[in-house]
Amino acid sequence: MSTTVMRNSMRIILITTGKACALSVLMLSLSDRISSITGVSYIDSTSFAICAIIALLMTLLVKPMNDQTVRTGISIATLCLMLIWGGLVLLFWQNEASGTIPPSGLLLAYATIGRITTLAINFQWNTHISLSDDSESSKIAAASIALSMLIFMMSFCLDGPCALILTIAIGLASCILNIVVETSVSSNDDSSHSYDNVRESDAISRTSTDAVRRTRLLFFGSRMLYGLFLGSVVGLSSLAQPITLFEMPIAALCIATLAIGLIGSWFFFDGRASSYSIISMPLLVSILAAICFYSQDVASMTRVFVVMTEVVWIAQNMFQLSSYRKMTKTAPTSFALIEYSFQIIPFYLTAWVVTSFAGEMQGPLFSGDTLAIIELFNLGIIVAVATVAIARHIVRYHPMPSGGANAVDSKSLKENTLSIATLAEKYGLTPRELEVLEYLAKGYSRPYIAKMLFISPSTAKTHTKHIYAKLAIDSQDALISLIRDNANEQQHPIEKASLRVR
Incomplete structure (x- = not known):
């Protein structure tokens, strides 16, 4: 058991670190910090159009992604693209030092490859995060956001080759860690968080696909609306001033605060308190970024507001990925x-x-302080939306396991699956009662079970009563204890028999 816990902790560390590196590259892109580092503009309107076409073509990979070879190939291809982009960044930095102007074709390739690589690595990390347990999502979201903010702020404390090396290093690190997690965890059947084991776990719900259409419409529709919103926000930010640090001591203090918060999130972000603590994260990280990059010239903070808009959205999105993967019944x-x-x-x-x-849009409305105020207003909207979304998700879809007995979590669920199946067969549980039993074993409440199985709360309550009556128990704690005892008897039948003989 301790080995399983240690392996799972290492998995969370790898995912947190890899996603933080990928997210920090995205933040450097949205803030246009990459342009300052390389000396070449990273904002190219044509590259956005090309990236849209490539992203559309990437949707053809939805079915092929079921093949491990395809997934591994995408991971390796992403690393190769990052190496190519890193080479272009080094080339442009060297050209700036010598005063050479790069060809327009290379400039377009530099912007396009950088954005496509950022897209590929971030969606792959989101895949690994979506395989996590609901109880792990708060820790992963909090720690990865804190670490990415730390890297982002540190990049502004460095100049020249140091900032350049940091940018390339975090991109390569994210790609390499992604290959490690993909091959050793997500595609490894020995892991409880592998694709096959997660798919098998999801299959316990026999709810028809028709029942989840509304959930899919609302979930994916909200992502589409946000994409339109972010595109306009980032597009307008191309008219803004570059981000700079005005007070290094203040920035150092913010970095120290983030470092302490990162350590705290790892050691203390467990249980119910962690889920409710993350409600405050959108507001707290926005305030911390505003303090770090504070300037009396509001116009110089425009791109800070843009970056934080994306960070705040990602915080709530990461927190919900594992739940919505199940609720949308998507592979x-x-x-x-x-x-x-x-x-x-x-x-x-x-x-x-x-x-x-x-x-053509540049004018009094989209320049200077006015543009900054518009972007600040947009950030305020997203902070409010993200905070409400996190709170709503916790209350409706993300309850922590409760009860006096320790619930059967992902680290032991695989060991207890046979026990649950034998109990269901022994006591004559119906297929729907077996579904309810699976969730009760994890410690979830009846309202949560009702939402996950798309049944009414009264129906969930009735199924629970029938299960308790058939198993001759009177509580969820007793149910969990019964499952564990039955599992122990199945795992050590000889030892149990010898003890009875004695």
Whole structure:
């Protein structure tokens, strides 16, 4: 058991680190910090259009993603693209030092490859996150957001080759860690978080696909609307000033605060308190970023507001991925790709249109302090939406296991699956009662079970009563204890028999 816990902790560390590196590259892109580092503009309207076409073509990978060879190939291809992009970044940095102007074709390739690589690595990490337990999502979301913010702020404390090396290093690190997690965890049947084991676990729900149409419409539709919103926000930010640090001591203090918060999130972000603590994360990280990059010239903070808009959205999105993968009944291998496509394609198209007409739009309304206030207003809207979304998700879909007995979590569920099946057969449980039993074993409440199985609360209550009556127990704690005792008897029958003889 301790080995399983240690392996799962290592998995969470790898996912947190890899996603944080991928997210920090995305933040450097949205803030246009990459342009400052390389000396070459990273905002190219044509690249947005090309990326939209490529992202649309990537949706053809939804079914092939079921094949492990295809998934591994995508991971390796992403690493190769990151190496190519890193080479272009080094080339442009060297050209800037020598005063050489790169060809327009290379400039377009630099912007396009960078964005497509960022897209690919982020959706792959979202795939791994979606395979996690609901109880792990708060820790992964909090720690990865804190670490990515830490890397992002540190990049502004570095100049020249140091900032360049940091940018390339975090991109390569994310790609390499993704290959490790893909091959050793997500595609490894020995892991309880593998695609096959997660798919098998999801299969216990026999709810028809028709029952989840509304959930899919609302979930994927909200991603599409956000993509349109973010595209316009990022497009307008092309008219803004570059981000700079005005007070290094304040930035250092913010970095130290994030480092302490990162450590705290790892050691203390467990249980019910962690889920409710993450409600405050959208507001807290926005305030911390505003303090770090504070300037009396509001116009210079425009891109800070843009970056935080995306960070706040990602915080609530990561927190909900594992739950909505189950509630939308989408294949674990392709859920994140579908979810990301609904967001990123509208984003690229909107950003392409807005950046193409940015010159004509420049004026009193979209420049200086006015533009900053508009972006701040947008950030305020997203903070409010994200906070409400997290709170609503916790209350309706993400309850922590409760009860005096320790619930059967993902680390032991695989060991107890046979026990649950034998109990269901022994006591004559119906298929629907078996579904309810699976969730009760994990410690979930009846309202949550009702929402996950798309049945009414009264029906969930009736099934629970029937289960308790058939098993001759009177509580959820007693049920969990019975499952564990039955599992122990099945795992050690000889030892049990020898003890009875003695």
